[in-house]
Amino acid sequence: MQADLGIDEDEEKEPVALAKVSARSLSVYYGDKQALFDVDLDIHANQVTSLIGPSGCGKSTFLRCVNRMNDVIEGCRVEGSIRMDGHEIHAPEVDVVSLRRRVGMVFQNPNPFPKSIFENVAYGPRIHGLSRTRSDLEELVVSSLERAGLFDEVKDRLGEPGTSLSGGQQQRLCIARAIAVGPEVILMDEPCSALDPIATARIEELIDELRATYAIVVVTHSMQQAARISQRTGFFHLGVLVEEGETSKIFTNPEDARTQDYITGRFG
Amino acid sequence: MSSPGPAAARLSEDARTRRRHAADRRFRLYGLSAVVLALLALVALLGSIAFNGLSAFRxxxxxxxxxxxxxxxxxxxxxxxxxxxxxxxxxxxxxxxxxxxxxxxxxxxxxxxxxxxxxxxxxxxxxxxxxxxxxxxxxxxxxxxxxxxxxxxxxxxxxxxxxxxxxxxxxxxxxxxxxxxxxxxxxxxxxNTRFLTGGDSREPEVAGLGGALLGSLWTLLVTLALSFPLGVAAAVHLEEFAPRSRVTDFLEVNINNLAAVPSIVYGLLGLAVFLNFMGLPRSAPVVGGLVLALMTLPTIIIAARAALRAVPPSIREAALAVGASPLQVVVHHVLPLALPGILTGTIIGMARALGETAPLLMIGMVAFIADPPSGPLSPATALPVQIYLWAESPERAFQELTFGAILVLVAFLLVMNAVAIILRNRSEKSW
Known part of the structure; x- marks a missing residue:
């Protein structure tokens, strides 16, 4: 499922062709303030990449660059390159709507639309024209809810408002909504920070299951969570990607002293 | 009071908490008396109008x-x-x-x-x-x-x-x-069916509100048809699409000022532009509607902008993140959520337009017109202007008609607001 971003096959292939998304020399400015400094980071398919770091370190900024959600923020300027499957996502020919179809996003606070559960999931496929008939659409909604592990809980009340669900269910509804348009990458911005521990465990399991299909990036404040769910971890500090690598290595044998200090709880 | 232990002292009322409770009760009393006073004033007003005006209907x-x-x-x-x-x-x-x-x-x-x-x-x-x-x-x-x-x-x-x-x-x-x-x-x-259906007359016994009712209806239709779409479109542009710049700041200040401009100024504008420059017919509801639309626009824009701003940004982000275009974000998500607030602002604006007299005087809707208007282009008068005309007529019998007309105006307003509130509640129901 490779939607065309609207550009020809790129001339120069990146050496890290395996990476689903690769950022190079990425800098982001909010007005005069620089939020990200020269970040190089690869995101691989079928892996969970977690981004950790103290508040305001730029990890959410990085995340929002991948589906160009920063475009809507006034005064935000992005320099450097992000390539997805070798295509530059900031190229002028790239349609941001098709990009966001391929890069789904789940937010910190569950934000279902104030519509029915069914409509929440059906909205994306509908605006992208993904299903021709009503039964196609219903099938797609059911399978998305199933993959998000929510279907059994809501199958009898698909017509009820999405906002009537519990926080954890709402977050899984948002995941189902993101899955429904068939993305390749899913970005999650602290998806569990508003949830209780049981709902968090449920989401973490789900993230692990979804890894089989998608490249997943999770921003998290919880180092334990990063250690539990991710294969690779990036540590941001003051807008700089300090260290990036295998999760097990980052948490047991970090190279940088700042990473060491952060994971042992000396700051942050 | 026998000296209580420290624990008991914390549970029983001491002088300080007593003072606080007294202040509490006093404050509630002030509020209650304000409400009662306002209600009394309303009852006295409506009561005296009804007392004087109900006989006009027989x-x-x-x-x-x-x-x-x-x-x-x-x-x-x-x-x-x-x-x-x-x-x-x-x-x-x-x-x-x-x-x-x-x-x-x-x-x-x-x-x-x-x-x-x-x-x-x-x-x-x-x-x-x-x-x-x-x-x-x-x-x-x-x-x-x-x-x-x-x-x-x-x-x-x-x-x-x-x-x-x-x-x-x-x-x-x-x-x-x-x-x-x-x-x-x-x-x-x-x-007295003629009172509601007949045209105006110099003879109080046969004078009716029919012409003024129709004139008000046509005027308000024109006002609504112009100011609602224009106001909402302007608000959506300013709130959702326009980048913050000096131009938009300047626009915002001007819109806020326009909302406070005395209505007769709009009447003068209508006289100069619509009648003298554009040559539209005098005394016609279409001109009245144009003038009142100009007057109502700032109210609707301000209310609609506030309603749009109150839509949580997370909804916009959610829609953008599944790939909705900016237009789809606005039409599918933001506007439906803002609609109740927009409708509230529209009700306020239209209610003000219905009761407005001064600008209509300037464009000639104050003329004596015996025949009810047949459309927005034929000469007409409006309810508040009719009240003004009758109030200054010398025949004593017009006094009762004046009060009766005020009752009709208030009833018209209530019906209009009721319709708008029903619409608003219906749009609110869909979460």
């Missing part, structure tokens, strides 16, 4: 059997055409019938007094009957004739016999006649 008629005698009507024997029928002397028929009722009346002055008890436009009723059915000529018919305004006031109890004769318009003799008619069952009390 009127008295003189029901008589009259003979449509060709000779009295001044019509020749043989075939007659419509213009003959129009010009016939219907008042003569009525006067003859009144003379027959009171054969003792002989002097010219007394006859004038007798005729004066019936409305000077009573012949019009007969004319309408005959025009509808010319076969009635030569036959006798039972008709309900409008009484003069002063007769009506006496029958409603506004004129008392106790008043010194020289200080009232009807003399004792006239009052005797009216009493006699009433005792013989000629006087009928009925709903």
């Amino acid at each position: 009127h008295h008629q003189l029901e008589l059997e009259v003979t449509l005698d060709r000779e009295t009507l001044g019509l020749p024997d043989g075939p007659v055409d419509v213009s003959d029928l129009r010009g016939a002397n219907y008042m003569g028929v009525i006067r003859e019938r009144l003379r027959a009722l009171h054969p003792e009346v002989s002097s010219r002055k007394e006859k004038r007094a007798l005729y004066g008890l019936v409305s000077s436009v009573a012949g019009f009723e007969l004319q309408q009957l005959v025009l509808a059915d010319p076969a009635l000529l030569g036959r006798s018919v039972r008709v309900a004739l409008p009484l003069s305004d002063e007769s009506g006031r006496y029958l409603k109890g506004d004129i008392s016999r106790e008043t010194e004769e020289s200080r009232r318009k009807l003399n004792d003799r006239q009052l005797d006649w009216i009493d006699a008619w009433r005792d013989q069952g000629f006087v009928q009390s009925a709903w």
Whole structure:
């Protein structure tokens, strides 16, 4: 499922062709303030990449660059390159709507639309024209809810408002909504920070299951969570990607002293 | 008070908490008295208007059997055409019938007094009957004739016999006649349908609000059709699409100032632009609607912007993140959520437009217009202007009509608001 971003096959292939998304020399400015400094980071398919770091370190900024959600923020300027499957996502020919179809996003606070559960999931496929008939659409909604592990809980009340669900269910509804348009990458911005521990465990399991299909990036404040769910971890500090690598290595044998200090709880 | 232990002291009321509770109660009392005061003022206002105005919805008629005698009507024997029928002397028929009722009346002055008890436009009723059915000529018919305004006031109890004769318009003799008619069952009390459906008139007994109601309706339709879409579109652009810049700041300041401009200024603008420059018809609801739309626009824009701003940004992000285009974000998600607030602002703006008089005076909607308007381009007046016109008429009977018209205006407003509130609640229901 490779939607065309609207550009020809790129001339120069990146050496890290395996990476689903690769950022190079990425800098982001909010007005005069620089939020990200020269970040190089690869995101691989079928892996969970977690981004950790103290508040305001730029990890959410990085995340929002991948589906160009920063475009809507006034005064935000992005320099450097992000390539997805070798295509530059900031190229002028790239349609941001098709990009966001391929890069789904789940937010910190569950934000279902104030519509029915069914409509929440059906909205994306509908605006992208993904299903021709009503039964196609219903099938797609059911399978998305199933993959998000929510279907059994809501199958009898698909017509009820999405906002009537519990926080954890709402977050899984948002995941189902993101899955429904068939993305390749899913970005999650602290998806569990508003949830209780049981709902968090449920989401973490789900993230692990979804890894089989998608490249997943999770921003998290919880180092334990990063250690539990991710294969690779990036540590941001003051807008700089300090260290990036295998999760097990980052948490047991970090190279940088700042990473060491952060994971042992000396700051942050 | 015996000295309580430290724990007990914390649970029982000490002087300080007592003072706080007293302040609490006092504050609640202030609020309650403010509400009661406001309610009393409202009840007094509506009560006095209703007390003075409700009688306008009933009127008295003189029901008589009259003979449509060709000779009295001044019509020749043989075939007659419509213009003959129009010009016939219907008042003569009525006067003859009144003379027959009171054969003792002989002097010219007394006859004038007798005729004066019936409305000077009573012949019009007969004319309408005959025009509808010319076969009635030569036959006798039972008709309900409008009484003069002063007769009506006496029958409603506004004129008392106790008043010194020289200080009232009807003399004792006239009052005797009216009493006699009433005792013989000629006087009928009925709903004054003409008050709601008829056009304006110089004679209070037949003056109606129909023209003003239609004029207000047309004016408001034009206002709504212009100001709602324009206002919402402007608000959506400013709130959702326009980048913050000096231009938008300047626009914002101006819109806020426009909302505070006195309405008569809009009337002057309408006079200068719509009438003198664009040459639109004078006194027409379409011009009134244009002027009121200009006046209502800032209110709607401000309310709509506030409503759009109140939509949580997370909804916009959610829609953007599944790949909705900016237009889809606005149309599918933001506008439906903002609609109740937008409608509230529209209600406020339209209610203000309905009650507005000053700008309509400037564009000529204050003219005396007897025929109800047939569309937005024909001359008309509006409810508040009609109230103003009647309030300054010298005939005492217009006083009751003025209060009655205020009641109609308030009812119109209530109906309009009720419709808007139902619409708003319906749009709120869909979460």
